[in-house]
Amino acid sequence: DVKVTQSSRYLVKRTGEKVFLECVQDMDHENMFWYRQDPGLGLRLIYFSYDVKMKEKGDIPEGYSVSREKKERFSLILESASTNQTSMYLCASSLLASGIIYNEQFFGPGTRLTVL
């Protein structure tokens, strides 16, 4: 079974703090993704990575950065947390798409972040 784990289920931080959200997958997937989920907005892509040290901006990258030093680990960084970053953060991974075969993404349990 594919397993995607996230470092915390719940996190409370203060405005201005630097926040690290960690994600690890154990299936040797090339692709990894960070989403945030807000009511009525579905999931929105923040950043993704298709290889070690590679990253691409998603739809809402402002205020976030990422790091992928090892294939199995993808970190989301909030350089200076703000209250509007209070949200559920979901990590996902998938195999690299091959030709016209697209592979489904597997998700972690999510981190509910509250910024006070």
Add this chain to the structure above:
Amino acid sequence: AQKVTQAQTEISVVEKEDVTLDCVYETRDTTYYLFWYKQPPSGELVFLIRRNSFDEQNEISGRYSWNFQKSTSSFNFTITASQVVDSAVYFCALSGLNSGSRLTFGEGTQLTVNP
């Protein structure tokens, strides 16, 4: 640009009723994939189905069935004889061939099945 619309924000049914969740999509890609995910209260999204744009056959898996119609750009999901355990948020998602591995999600539909 891609877009997925799930117009039903919340649906409430009584156990054993059939329920259909609507999904309408927009894409300029001629090759694309559609997905449904389930998010139970525990929070983790669970993959349910993937469909490619060349395969319009409907699919049935137990109490679940999916109706893909390219003519109306819809990929609807029906649960037959709903159960309390079906209560969850359901997301429809789309990936076009030219969008790489990126998924575009709909807003989600909260389904509540009451005993």
